[in-house]
Amino acid sequence: MPLTDTKIKALKPRGKAYQEADEGGLFIEVSPVGLKTWRLRYRMGGRGAKQEKVTLGEYPAYGLGEARAWREDSKGLAARGISPMALKRGDAVPADLPPASKELAARYLKNWCQKAVAKVREQEAQLQHENSVAVFAWRWFEEIAEPSNSNPRNVRRVLEKDVIPAIGVKQVSEVTVEDILAITDRIKARGADQMALQTRNVLKRLFAYAIARQKTQFNPAAAIEARFIAQARSRDVALTPEEVGQLLRGIYQSSMKRAHKLALHLLILCMVRKTELVHARWEELDLEKAEWNIPLERMKKDRAHFVPLSRQAVAMFEELKSLSCGSDWVFPSRISLNQPISQSTLNVAVRALELDVREFVIHDFRRTASTLLHEAGFNSDWIEKSLAHEQKGIRGVYNKAQYAEQRRDMLQWWADFVDSQIDEGRKVIIGRFGKTYQAA
Known part of the structure; x- marks a missing residue:
């Protein structure tokens, strides 16, 4: 066209x-x-x-x-x-x-x-002038942010996705509070309030460095209080088993698209990050072997990740295959089969739910799984490997085990455990991968 x-x-x-x-x-x-x-x-x-x-x-x-x-x-x-x-x-x-x-x-x-x-x-x-935001931001990233940050890839993403496209050609001294608010408002509009707050914090550090280098005398990001962008959320929310059941019953009884219901359920079962799931391609999955191999370029730490799939997860992916209409993406956009759903789709779907569950974010699914599996007595190494967390220090250097079979058994136990939480005295038909739960 x-x-x-x-x-x-x-x-x-x-x-x-x-x-x-x-x-x-x-x-x-x-x-x-x-x-x-x-x-x-x-x-x-x-x-x-x-x-x-x-x-x-x-x-x-x-x-x-x-x-x-x-x-x-x-x-x-x-x-x-x-x-x-x-x-x-x-x-x-x-x-x-x-x-x-x-x-x-x-x-x-x-x-x-x-x-x-x-x-x-x-x-x-x-663009190349040393005082443009694009040039100066990358200078700051290479000299300050990358060496001092434990996860510089997140800072890089903020610069590439939201900052440079918006104000990259402006001079550092010309950036205003309105420019910063325009960036954070666009991020919030796609349902990512916490990312908007993180972006403001990155910009605050960037302009503090610009002041130190005498490129400007004003920090427009620092002029905006964090509470006016988003309320910082506690990073220790872990749902109880009962809340897991309430959440999934609410998801399946809601009017959201079937594929989105399965996506949220898979996030809980597979313990992966949201971006790793919504950008999944069918070429990464081998449903006969019940395996999902996520390539390193899609992982937060640039390391390939292996996910053994439970029986329930395999059945969900099989259903999603029929819903994807031949797309290469597991979760194709409703606008085009050639691109995946947006990062904000699942956030918006969750916010539309009416649940008697304390405030949480999708990322808390991973913490919930980790907490409940530890409480069940599973080996911490298996859990951390399932979360794609890499151990630090000498132990991390020598421990390169995948624990594939142990994790397969653990994730099957986890899927069965989650099923049992859905069965709480209410009839809930969740699909052919599950079962019909009858009132006790």
């Missing part, structure tokens, strides 16, 4: 650059910091000839209509044997060209090459 302005404006940065095609070789490239650049692929001699690629400049400096006009001019040059890439590079126009071709080349140079080079240089100078 050809591009539209609406679609282009909706393109968001990702961990690495990606492309969205228009027509006739024209495409827009989105960088990890959110810059959108027009480029064109063409061939000088028809099929089989070497492909060339030339750049126009950034959107919205060049609109969609301008980019398409540039595409037609570029392809017109190529059809006459004149390389747009060579003209952009500054090569001289061949002297033996026919007058009409020389005129076209001269017009192309004036209308596109000279203007594009000037704009690109201007934008690059702005």
Whole structure:
């Protein structure tokens, strides 16, 4: 499908650059910091000839209509044997060209090459200037945040996902309280209040460093009290067995989508993080072997993680396979089968529940499982490995065991235990993977 302005404006940065095609070789490239650049692929001699690629400049400096006009001019040059890439590079126009071709080349140079080079240089100078937020933030990350933080990947994600795309091209001294609030409000709008608070805290440290380096005299993030963004939640919430049963009965009796009910149940059974589940692909799962292998690039600590699956978990994934409509994702978005549900989907679903259960967040499922398994007497090493926690110190260096069979038995016990908590005197049909619970 050809591009539209609406679609282009909706393109968001990702961990690495990606492309969205228009027509006739024209495409827009989105960088990890959110810059959108027009480029064109063409061939000088028809099929089989070497492909060339030339750049126009950034959107919205060049609109969609301008980019398409540039595409037609570029392809017109190529059809006459004149390389747009060579003209952009500054090569001289061949002297033996026919007058009409020389005129076209001269017009192309004036209308596109000279203007594009000037704009690109201007934008690059702005972005690379040492006082821009993008440049200074990465300097702070490399010099201060990464060496001193036990989990620098979280800080990197904050910068890449929410800070740089929003204010990366601004000068550090020009960032206002309104800019910080705009960032945290967007994060809260996707149902991630605690992430909004974490982002404010990262920015507070970033601008404290900027003041120390005399790049600004004001810390706009520190001017916003944390309580005005979100209330910090206790990090020691662990649901009781009775609350686990109440929660799952409430989930299955709610009106949320079946796939979302299964997702929340799987989060409890598999002890994985929310992002590890919602971004799961079918290629990671071997349901015949009852195994889930999460690749290292999707893990918080950049280490691959093996999850033995209980009988209940396998049955849930089998049902999800039929619900995924052939998507590569276990939980495809309702908008497109080519992308997963958003990070906020399950948070929103949980907040809509009316439960007589104390306040909790989805991440507390992992703490709940850890607490109840420890209370049941299971080996701490097995539990920590199931949580993808790595031991520190000498013990961590030498203990690389996966405890695969022990964890398989433990997670099966855990799934059966969770089933028993659902059976609390109320008839609850949760699906073919479970059973019908009758009143006592």
